Amino acid sequence: xxxxxxxxxxxxxxxxxxxxxxxxxxxxxxxxxxxxxxxxxxxxxxxxxxxxxxxxxxxxxxxxxxxxxxxxxxxxxxxxxxxxxxxxxxxxxxxxxxxxxxxxxxxxxxxxxxxxxxxxxxxxxxxxxxxxxxxxxxxxxxxxxxxxxxxxxxxxxxxxxxxxxxxxxxxxxxxxxxxxxxxxxxxxxxxxxxxxxxxxxxxxxxxxxxxxxxxxxxxxxxxxxxxxxxxxxxxxxxxxxxxxxxxxxxxxxxxxxxxxxxxxxxxxxxxxxxxxxxxxxxxxxxxxxxxxxxxxxxxxxxxxxxxxxxxxxxxxxxxxxxxxxxxxxxxxxxxxxxxxxxxxxxxxxxxxxxxxxxxxxxxxxxxxxxxxxxxxxxxxxxxxxxxxxxxxxxxxxxxxxxxxxxxxxxxxxxxxxxxxxxxxxxxxxxxxxxxxxxxxxxxxxxxxxx
Amino acid sequence: xxxxxxxxxxxxxxxxxxxxxxxxxxxxxxxxxxxxxxxxxxxxxxxxxxxxxxxxxxxxxxxxxxxxxxxxxxxxxxxxxxxxxxxxxxxxxxxxxxxxxxxxxxxxxxxxxxxxxxxxxxxxxxxxxxxxxxxxxxxxxxxxxxxxxxxxxxxxxxxxxxxxxxxxxxxxxxxxxxxxxxxxxxxxxxxxxxxxxxxxxxxxxxxxxxxxxxxxxxxxxxxxxxxxxxxxxxxxxxxxxxxxxxxxxxxxxxxxxxxxxxxxxxxxxxxxxxxxxxxxxxxxxxxxxxxxxxxxxxxxxxxxxxxxxxxxxxxxxxxxxxxxxxxxxxxxxxxxxxxxxxxxxxxxxxxxxxxxxxxxxxxxxxxxxxxxxxxxxxxxxxxxxxxxxxxxxxxxxxxxxxxxxxxxxxxxxxxxxxxxxxxxxxxxxxxxxxxxxxxxxxxxxxxxxx
Numbered sequence: 001x002x003x004x005x006x007x008x009x010x011x012x013x014x015x016x017x018x019x020x021x022x023x024x025x026x027x028x029x030x031x032x033x034x035x036x037x038x039x040x041x042x043x044x045x046x047x048x049x050x051x052x053x054x055x056x057x058x059x060x061x062x063x064x065x066x067x068x069x070x071x072x073x074x075x076x077x078x079x080x081x082x083x084x085x086x087x088x089x090x091x092x093x094x095x096x097x098x099x100x101x102x103x104x105x106x107x108x109x110x111x112x113x114x115x116x117x118x119x120x121x122x123x124x125x126x127x128x129x130x131x132x133x134x135x136x137x138x139x140x141x142x143x144x145x146x147x148x149x150x151x152x153x154x155x156x157x158x159x160x161x162x163x164x165x166x167x168x169x170x171x172x173x174x175x176x177x178x179x180x181x182x183x184x185x186x187x188x189x190x191x192x193x194x195x196x197x198x199x200x201x202x203x204x205x206x207x208x209x210x211x212x213x214x215x216x217x218x219x220x221x222x223x224x225x226x227x228x229x230x231x232x233x234x235x236x237x238x239x240x241x242x243x244x245x246x247x248x249x250x251x252x253x254x255x256x257x258x259x260x261x262x263x264x265x266x267x268x269x270x271x272x273x274x275x276x277x278x279x280x281x282x283x284x285x286x287x288x289x290x291x292x293x294x295x296x297x298x299x300x301x302x303x304x305x306x307x308x309x310x311x312x313x314x315x316x317x318x319x320x321x322x323x324x325x326x327x328x329x330x331x332x333x334x335x336x337x338x339x340x341x342x343x344x345x346x347x348x349x350x351x352x353x354x355x356x357x358x359x360x361x362x363x364x365x366x367x368x369x370x371x372x373x374x375x376x377x378x379x380x381x382x383x384x385x386x387x388x389x390x391x392x393x394x395x396x397x398x399x400x401x402x403x404x405x406x407x408x409x410x411x412x413x414x415x416x417x418x419x420x421x422x423x424x425x426x427x428x429x430x431x432x433x434x435x436x437x438x439x440x441x442x443x444x445x446x447x448x449x450x
Numbered sequence: 451x452x453x454x455x456x457x458x459x460x461x462x463x464x465x466x467x468x469x470x471x472x473x474x475x476x477x478x479x480x481x482x483x484x485x486x487x488x489x490x491x492x493x494x495x496x497x498x499x500x501x502x503x504x505x506x507x508x509x510x511x512x513x514x515x516x517x518x519x520x521x522x523x524x525x526x527x528x529x530x531x532x533x534x535x536x537x538x539x540x541x542x543x544x545x546x547x548x549x550x551x552x553x554x555x556x557x558x559x560x561x562x563x564x565x566x567x568x569x570x571x572x573x574x575x576x577x578x579x580x581x582x583x584x585x586x587x588x589x590x591x592x593x594x595x596x597x598x599x600x601x602x603x604x605x606x607x608x609x610x611x612x613x614x615x616x617x618x619x620x621x622x623x624x625x626x627x628x629x630x631x632x633x634x635x636x637x638x639x640x641x642x643x644x645x646x647x648x649x650x651x652x653x654x655x656x657x658x659x660x661x662x663x664x665x666x667x668x669x670x671x672x673x674x675x676x677x678x679x680x681x682x683x684x685x686x687x688x689x690x691x692x693x694x695x696x697x698x699x700x701x702x703x704x705x706x707x708x709x710x711x712x713x714x715x716x717x718x719x720x721x722x723x724x725x726x727x728x729x730x731x732x733x734x735x736x737x738x739x740x741x742x743x744x745x746x747x748x749x750x751x752x753x754x755x756x757x758x759x760x761x762x763x764x765x766x767x768x769x770x771x772x773x774x775x776x777x778x779x780x781x782x783x784x785x786x787x788x789x790x791x792x793x794x795x796x797x798x799x800x801x802x803x804x805x806x807x808x809x810x811x812x813x814x815x816x817x818x819x820x821x822x823x824x825x826x827x828x829x830x831x832x833x834x835x836x837x838x839x840x841x842x843x844x845x846x847x848x849x850x851x852x853x854x855x856x857x858x859x860x861x862x863x864x865x866x867x868x869x870x871x872x873x874x875x876x877x878x879x880x881x882x883x884x885x886x887x888x889x890x891x892x893x894x895x896x897x898x899x900x
Binding site: 005006030032034038155158159161162163165167168169185186187190191192193205222223224225226227228245246249252253256257259260261263264265266272273274278279281282284285286288289290292293294296297299300303304307310311314317318319320321322324325326328329330332333334335336337338340341344345346347348351358361362365366369370373374377381425426429430433434437 | 455456480482484488605608609611612613615617618619635636637640641642643655672673674675676678695696699702703706707709710711713714715716722723724728729731732734735736738739740742743744746747749750753754757760761764767768769770771772774775776778779780782783784785786787788790791794795796797798801808811812815816819820823824827831875876879880883884887
């Protein structure tokens, strides 16, 4: 199942030579939209557009929504406007809004004219919320229930509305002003006798979120409290819409990708790897590399400063990459563990001293062990009397320094409202390179006849 | 809302001096189990055990399930066995099995004796599946429906079973032999007229998974296809249980943590940062550090090999950390992006040449830019005629080499059935350090009078 898109991609490749739209529809009838999207991402744009156009509007719309924004945009401009209008018409409104948001500005007006006024109004309302907010993720298309209704009333309403609402797991209870009063799982409702009133079985202790809450925070709420859906309410408690868990899953994946990229000093972004061109790939990476390069020239200054020591004792240079490298590695480990813990809300700034203590102790333990190995390695190279000891002590000190800095900086950054992943592995290596050299040369200075 | 556990932690701290169990219950009545767990993780073990014991069994059990395994185990042994038995009795069976699995071997038998035989049998069945498999995540406690039943029959069955089943979103249709025939959302069912038969509305095209599927693959299925629950069937198509999305969310988070740790060369594990002692922290990190340290001694060999060049031209040493550092950073970026794409199933081995081409081009672009900056920096230090050119060319070559290797090795590792995150940022830095030195010295040898 895992690589279903590979089968679809092969099918798609064959289908690029097929002109019969019905044959294309039939061939792709069983494929999941997400797999078709993956296959289209790998096809030539004109083939992708033609395949998409051959699909039923509902499926084509779902595929477009699964595509990365830049790909969706470039495909959409290749399709006739009335096709896009048909897609918008059949999609869930939050998906339709997301799709419209990806299209060129000038295409939006005419498209909103072409779809039913009620849908257009809902899309406009959703697009009025900030990007990446709860408002953008929510749907307005769910059943609202009155508290004085009985189970029978409610079930009758649902039967009458057949096919109107999307996936319904919870029933939301509102008053005449649209204010949220409570929630009742559909499962609970069907378990009750027909004459029981909704107010008797609803849960009034509802967790909600405001429409401008950042989608990352919304995702955290879902992940932490295992919700299946979350009602969005305005400041007056009026129910604006609901966010469904399945819409949040994509956000979770995107946010994780962002976090992972940041830890490797790659500029954050949510486009999949293959959707990025060479230029975008370079742009994502160059900024941080340049900053780190400039910071890294500090190592040159340090080495120039200790030029006479290097001159006198060539053996010193031999251990520079090894000591720096190990320090950077140890620091990256600490920084990554702490950054992840902050992202999961497990650590807060108040834990700083506790964390520093733990990392100091861990660094001491690991550093001593590595220092001992370093001693043996240096001793077998027979370079200079005393150098093995310098290597051992420097390695221990550098590892302690690296783990402590690596753990402390993310907590400090978080406290200052910056991104804790600021202390990426590359940034940490660069910092430890320059400072570690100073530690190394100072210890050498102290113990060797320089 | 985000730091709800902080409020709970403060409450808990006050409650450690309270002896009245009912007061403790009342104070924590509104707190979510996951927040109580977070607060207990930060409390002294004896305080944690006492608070836990004061809670209602159902809540205490839910809190225990949310705790990291090692903490749950150390708390559980402080509680009277009959308390644990009561928790097991009220938990969902998959959670009860997970809790029991965390307890010391010798405690399990008596506990299984103390709970109702039917529950004990289900727990034994679940525990017979391998750890981290779909079988361990599933519940057997959901309604099964016959295809010839009408909507009315089904709703009556659900009313009669009131309170018996957990969260129900889909109804699974089975034959007399227990084989899965189809699925129908509860929402679809209630929209139909009472006399419609289930077989007329059920969907027979059901995605399933085997009980021994790895939980990471199960999570991928949920994330990719946006399921709310997934039926687990044996080789004969018999429905064994269902996995609910909310049970998978914790797995998603744990697996992400594993991936992120691996990218920083931290041994994988799912315990949160604060649940690990110094010794465990060191153990998680030392293994990789040692391997990388030993691999890193290669840099020493390289430097010894080029000792005469270093001797003749001291300026060469000045740029070593800078060139190595930048190469490692650029490589880590490429490795991280490709590893993440593999984890999301966006890249397969067949993409190797395409990826290498992209990374070569990106490395060339970024390397040339950084090389130019390196040229300027080297030129202003007035060390040796020709050295700026050597730095520029080496920097370009090292970045291209690093991005290509960084992107290629994860794909190769994945192909060989190894973990693509093998090429962690630290591993890549270490590899680039040694090979990059060779590139640097060979270019210097070619262009400078050495």
